[in-house]
Amino acid sequence: MIPITELIRNQYFIALLILFVSFIIARISLFILKKYIHKFALRTKTDIDDIILRIITKPLYIIIILIGLNTSLKTLTIPEPYSSIINKILFIIYVILITLAVSKVITALLVKWFKVQKKFEKTPRLISKIIKIVIYIIALLIILDHFDIDITPIVATLGIGALAIGLALQNTLSNLFAGLHLISDKPIIIGDFIQLENNVSGYVEDIGWRSTRIKTLQNTIVIIPNSKLAESIIINTSLQEPSIILQCGVSYDSNLEKVEKVTIDVAKNLQKKMKSIINEFEPEIRYHTFSDSNINFSITIRLSRIEDKNIVTHELIKELKKRYDKEKIEISYPIRKIYNGK
DSSP: OOOHHHHHHOHHHHHHHHHHHHHHHHHHHHHHIIIIIHHHHHHSSOSHHHHHHHHHHHHHHHHHHHHHHHHHHHTOSTTGGGHHHHHHHHHHHHHHHHHHHHHHHHHHHHHHHHHHSTTOSSOOHHHHHHHHHHHHHHHHHHHHHHTTOOOHHHHHHHHHHHHHHHHHTHHHHHHHHHHHHHHHHOSSOTTOEEEETTSOEEEEEEEOSSEEEEEOTTSOEEEEEHHHHHHSOEEEGGGSOOEEEEEEEEETTSOHHHHHHHHHHHHHHHHHHOTTBOTTSOOEEEEEEEOSSEEEEEEEEEBSOGGGHHHHHHHHHHHHHHHHHHTTOOOOOOOOOOOOOO
16 A cells, blocks of 8 residues: 555646646536526526626636646646647637637627617627627737737738738628628618618618628518618618508599598508507598599508508408498599590
8 A cells, every 4th residue: 555645745646636626626616606606697687697607607617627737737747848838738728718708708798788779689790700700819919929929920911911802802892891881870770671772671680791681571581782782772661660551542523521531431440450550640541643534642551560561451452442332432444535526
């Protein structure tokens, strides 16, 4: 049996003991985080602390074990010639772990901040990607500075390379900067219902680094390059209450007062039947044109959801036709009167 004094003096025993202790400390830290700190975080009103705790738990556990491993290796004589290389490798691992954790925390905080802002329930992926790239670049600069590497030649080389790449990728870069313009200027945001000049309409799903995705009411995804979208005329219906403006017309023999009364009555009855129509808004009818066959007018109804526009228009046309037939209100066919002159 080996005496205790000899075990204490044995470098391999000490190294294993340090590694074992570091593992125990890591497990205890993990237990405290999950058992006590996590319970405390659950009692708070916000879930930000829960998110941060979940992100940093695993990296912290790994870092504690790596510190124990590094300390145990220093007690051994065999790795001494390689201690410098080992320290450099461990430093890189520490920076990578911390960088990943920081990027996840900042992204989570950004998403949370956007969620509490009005109409910013979703954050574009472009913002998250740019933040991650900036954090990774800072981490790379920290590593280069730690190794006393002069970054001036690297920056000069990157500048020349960036110029060449910029010339080759003009369209891609124009889409990237157009995406940044859309995010900063906010003509549209994620979740808005927009209509474009090429008759494309739908909800903005995401603003990416190259293109913007729009989901139509027919559940089709339309992908538009950011540069084209930024130069387009955009009707953003989400900036106001959505509405239906239905065009109609009645014959010149019609009693316009009666037509107005019947039309308003039909619209109000439809308000009671369909939840997507806003009851607080009084339906409007406005005569506006003496056309070839009819006196034309528009009917305006406010909606709570733009996606119900088609079905409400469908029901309104049916109800108007039924009621007009009942009240003997005529919608004339196009008529041309031909006179023979002598």
